[in-house]
Amino acid sequence: MSDKVLTANRLSDGISVWLDASGQWVENLQDAFVARHAEAVAALEASGKAAVADNKVVDVNVIEIEEKDGVLRPLRLRERIRAEGPTIDYAPGYRGLLGPFEAA
Amino acid sequence: MYRYDEFDHAFVSERVAQFRDQVGRRLSGELAEDAFKPLRLMNGVYLQLHAYMLRVAIPYGTLNSKQLRMLAHIARKYDRGYGHFTTRQNIQYNWPRLADTPDILAELASVEMHALQTSGNCIRNVTADHFAGAAADEVADPRPYAEILRQWSSVHPEFSFLPRKFKIAVTGAERDRAAIQVHDIGLHLKKNEAGEIGFAVYVGGGQGRTPMIAKKIRDFLPEEDLLSYTTAIMRVYNLHGRRDNKYKARIKILVHETGVEELAGQVEQEFLQLKDSELKLPDADIAAITAYFAPPELKNRPEGWEALARWKKADAGFARWVDQNVAPHKHPDYGMVTVSLKPIGGIPGDASDKQMDAVADLAEEFAFDEIRVSHEQNLILPHVALADLEPLYRGLLAHGLETANAGLITDIIACPGLDYCALANARSIPLAQELSTRFGAAERQAEIGELKIKISGCINACGHHHVGHIGLLGVEKKGAELYQITLGGSGDENSSIGEIIGRGFEPEKVTDAVETIVDTYLGLRLEQSETFLEAYRRVGPQPFKDALYGATQAAA
Numbered sequence: 001m002s003d004k005v006l007t008a009n010r011l012s013d014g015i016s017v018w019l020d021a022s023g024q025w026v027e028n029l030q031d032a033f034v035a036r037h038a039e040a041v042a043a044l045e046a047s048g049k050a051a052v053a054d055n056k057v058v059d060v061n062v063i064e065i066e067e068k069d070g071v072l073r074p075l076r077l078r079e080r081i082r083a084e085g086p087t088i089d090y091a092p093g094y095r096g097l098l099g100p101f102e103a104a
Numbered sequence: 105m106y107r108y109d110e111f112d113h114a115f116v117s118e119r120v121a122q123f124r125d126q127v128g129r130r131l132s133g134e135l136a137e138d139a140f141k142p143l144r145l146m147n148g149v150y151l152q153l154h155a156y157m158l159r160v161a162i163p164y165g166t167l168n169s170k171q172l173r174m175l176a177h178i179a180r181k182y183d184r185g186y187g188h189f190t191t192r193q194n195i196q197y198n199w200p201r202l203a204d205t206p207d208i209l210a211e212l213a214s215v216e217m218h219a220l221q222t223s224g225n226c227i228r229n230v231t232a233d234h235f236a237g238a239a240a241d242e243v244a245d246p247r248p249y250a251e252i253l254r255q256w257s258s259v260h261p262e263f264s265f266l267p268r269k270f271k272i273a274v275t276g277a278e279r280d281r282a283a284i285q286v287h288d289i290g291l292h293l294k295k296n297e298a299g300e301i302g303f304a305v306y307v308g309g310g311q312g313r314t315p316m317i318a319k320k321i322r323d324f325l326p327e328e329d330l331l332s333y334t335t336a337i338m339r340v341y342n343l344h345g346r347r348d349n350k351y352k353a354r355i356k357i358l359v360h361e362t363g364v365e366e367l368a369g370q371v372e373q374e375f376l377q378l379k380d381s382e383l384k385l386p387d388a389d390i391a392a393i394t395a396y397f398a399p400p401e402l403k404n405r406p407e408g409w410e411a412l413a414r415w416k417k418a419d420a421g422f423a424r425w426v427d428q429n430v431a432p433h434k435h436p437d438y439g440m441v442t443v444s445l446k447p448i449g450g451i452p453g454d455a456s457d458k459q460m461d462a463v464a465d466l467a468e469e470f471a472f473d474e475i476r477v478s479h480e481q482n483l484i485l486p487h488v489a490l491a492d493l494e495p496l497y498r499g500l501l502a503h504g505l506e507t508a509n510a511g512l513i514t515d516i517i518a519c520p521g522l523d524y525c526a527l528a529n530a531r532s533i534p535l536a537q538e539l540s541t542r543f544g545a546a547e548r549q550a551e552i553g554e555l556k557i558k559i560s561g562c563i564n565a566c567g568h569h570h571v572g573h574i575g576l577l578g579v580e581k582k583g584a585e586l587y588q589i590t591l592g593g594s595g596d597e598n599s600s601i602g603e604i605i606g607r608g609f610e611p612e613k614v615t616d617a618v619e620t621i622v623d624t625y626l627g628l629r630l631e632q633s634e635t636f637l638e639a640y641r642r643v644g645p646q647p648f649k650d651a652l653y654g655a656t657q658a659a660a
């Protein structure tokens with residue numbers, strides 16, 4: 001089984017988020033809780049359902065990732081782009097993986 | 105110019121209030137996503153990969169500077185300082201917060217704009233020739249008719265739950281700059297021998313996974329019958345269009361499955377019932393709406409000719425820009441200016457808040473306060489005196505808006521693709537940037553001449569790849585991006601759907617493949633004036649296949 005994390009978009013602003021070990025939705029994939037066996041995945045799925053019911057997030061999905069040199073990377077390009085941001089320099093203030101957007 | 109009326113005003117304000125209430129209830133958890141999603145979509149709010157997206161309607165692509173400044177303000181205050189102009193003459197914001205969307209819509213309403221009918225299975229924003237009211241080859245301004253259709257179709261109860269979305273385009277000129285033959289209904293304004301205005305009516309065009317060229321079902325529909333005839337088409341579609349399968353629900357499939365004669369017969373029959381109903385357009389109504397679109401009073405400015413020649417001689421960059429981005433106007437002392445949103449290596453269709461403000465200021469100063477959005481993702485200043493071109497150019501230059509590439513190989517259409525879009529298979533924008541950089545040298549572009557590259561990140565074809573002279577379609581193969589190339593498409597008065605040329609190319613190889621195609625064209629064209637499309641239509645795909653895949657392989 002490949003490792004998995006739980007992702008969603010935050011209800012209030014739509015920003016991509018991942019579930020961390022303390023049950024918080026965080027903006028950085030690197031802080032996500034990684035499920036490495038079936039029970040942990042089941043727990044992720046249960047958390048996802050609860051979060052949707054709780055109206056915190058929308059579009060919840062369990063996605064596959066791999067860990068290389070301590071860095072988490074989704075397997076699918078779509079999820080990599082969700083995690084790492086658009087691959088284009090779309091506006092001044094966009095810093096890609098260096099951190100959140102800061103108005104220039 | 106047209107001002108939306110009191111009814112629109114009250115209605116839009118009411119809708120904003122309603123949506124504010126719905127958003128509030130969603131955020132408090134009173135409304136679940138299943139119930140809320142159709143409501144947000146009705147107000148133009150989508151969810152993409154990284155955030156929500158707001159699509160704002162720009163009816164027939166026409167804006168004044170006050171409205172464009174508002175679009176800039178929204179980009180600055182509620183988004184990340186930019187917006188994306190689309191092939192449907194709309195603008196999309198990629199980062200609005202859901203909680204802010206009611207405020208954004210309220211601000212838009214203050215300049216008579218909204219996001220209604222930018223989503224859902226209704227009649228969408230009616231598009232029109234971006235040179236409307238200015239083009240020398242125009243029979244009549246298409247916008248009054250687009251506006252009549254807009255008013256009629258806005259929250260039309262009978263047509264708010266169609267089998268699928270419905271797109272209408274109108275052109276008023278000989279040359280079709282609105283791609284009407286790839287719309288659900290395409291209307292081509294013309295005059296009959298008696299000098300009366302009417303429309304050639306096309307139905308059943310479309311792109312997406314099953315691209316089709318529309319069929320002409322009426323050669324001349326008198327203008328007074330516009331709404332009754334359109335209603336007849338809508339009724340036939342609403343009744344017989346397929347609701348069982350989303351992929352077969354567009355009218356193009358109905359036309360295809362029913363046969364054009366049978367369908368035209370059904371429409372005519374329905375039309376007979378409606379012809380003399382209250383849908384008949386009185387001359388006075390047409391005249392009243394046409395008056396809103398009256399062209400500005402264009403004074404003779406013959407001094408521009410001499411000045412223009414002088415400026416062109418003094419500045420090669422300016423000369424290139426005039427030759428490429430300024431087209432002849434009805435009035436000989438004026439030109440129609442394309443403000444390119446395709447800087448070399450940049451993101452097609454994106455404009456920053458500062459650029460939008462700058463264009464608004466320049467339009468006010470030099471272009472009678474009129475701005476258009478073209479389906480090719482550029483901005484247009486339709487009426488500029490030749491005598492004002494030089495200061496206008498300086499103003500554009502100061503904001504990186506002077507790229508001289510209208511209609512050239514770097515004037516690329518690209519959808520948002522996998523950098524933003526939740527439906528995408530592959531990225532569109534980085535490919536557009538790489539192609540633009542590869543072919544960006546002015547001399548090289550001039551040598552190649554007119555060549556339209558259009559890129560979509562999936563088969564939905566928002567980037568019009570089916571009608572690109574060179575079309576690029578992103579597909580996913582074994583989890584990686586792959587680009588399929590089509591050749592010979594075009595979205596004008598002689599529309600055609602491009603043909604797939606062979607197996608697809610990996611991201612790192614596709615720019616080379618396009619270059620091979622371009623070089624092949626340069627090698628086989630009869631003379632410099634034979635465009636890529638003309639050459640392709642003359643020789644067919646084989647030389648390009650041979651060049652891309654090798655003669656033996658292509659024959660296999």
Ligand code: HEM
Pocket residue numbers: 150151152157189190191192196268271286309310311312313354518519520525526527564565566567568
């Ligand atoms: C969130 C972003 C978007 C979504 C979810 C979306 C969705 C779709 C879908 C599902 C179709 C296929 C419709 C069909 O074949 O029945 C389509 C077609 C189309 N869209 Fe988009 N689109 C998006 C963005 C855009 C943008 C940015 C543009 C303009 C640049 C655009 C313009 C078009 C056009 C021109 C077509 C093809 C015309 C036709 O309907 O046949 N869309 N879109």
Ligand code: SF4
Pocket residue numbers: 519520521522525526527528529560561562563564565566567
């Ligand atoms: S063509 Fe596909 S990838 Fe591009 S915007 Fe449309 S739906 Fe998204």
